[in-house]
Amino acid sequence: MPFPIAGVELSSRFFLGTAGYPSPLVLEQAIRASGAEVVTVGLKRQLAQGCGKPVSNPQGQGYFEIIRQSGARLLPNTAGCHTAAEAITLAQMAREVFDTHWIKLEVIGDTYTLQPDPFELVNAAAELVKQGFEVFPYCTDDLVTCNRLLDAGCRVLMPWGAPIGSGQGLLNPYALRTLRERLPDVPLIVDAGIGSPMDAVQAMELGFDAVLLNSAVSSAHDPVLMAEAFRLGIEAGRKAWQAGIMAEQDMAVATTPVTGRPFVLA
């Protein structure tokens, strides 16, 4: 069933990153297998070369054409930025290059964990919203930070599950559950840290609207098959959330409606 996010209707709740695939062909097949309608892209400062030489990047143009031809909606990121000013400039460039006002806003505060800097993030988000961007902020799972991002004009939040590329899954389900409960009407996307389809299922069972991941697919032995596995997991988790998961019990509760012991007539 289509769901609204940032003013558009999407059918797939799987947002897929495009980095680190073994070949453009594998990326193309993985996008198709994932069913993703939104894929993330980036901008990189060109490596300086001598005058008269075209500048190219092995992760650049060949892949970019594949991504364009996939028909997926592009979500450029501001990876590598450590200040609001850097992120704002890169977002402006991304809007020009990718022809979209969507931006996955990343402002890193710690190079070891790649944890977002909440202060710079909120400042950048506020300015970019003023400039007409649809900001998808990559943030921590801190409720107050998320509220400040909403105050700044964000209509979507993308809290981390775990540090980028770590594959550790959802390190703090309590915080994510709290976000869902306190922000019931805000589209929430778990971004980063997902390692296996089980993590994606968990995120969806917590009531998150979508999952964004990259390394778990691109680093798999068979990225195309893993993309399909995640697609199925995300669909299963969403259906489970909608269906209503039974409450856990400490003790056994008999399932079969027998009367006492079946061979003892009392």
Added chain:
Amino acid sequence: MNTIRITVNGVEHTVAASSTLQDLLDTLRPEAEPGAPIASAVNGTHVARQARATLVLQDRDAITTFEPITGG
């Protein structure tokens, strides 16, 4: 010919004093197709594509150029 010294992605270049940003990009990317995706900034400020032809470079300007890549 009067010249100025600038940096492009951290590397020093000498160009004519009246060069525009578009002139510079045309020199650096002679084989690029018109409209090929590239973004540019001068001294950390984004310069929109349509403004490149009128932005005259100044001595010591730092130019950075960006291209699309895959990303997560």
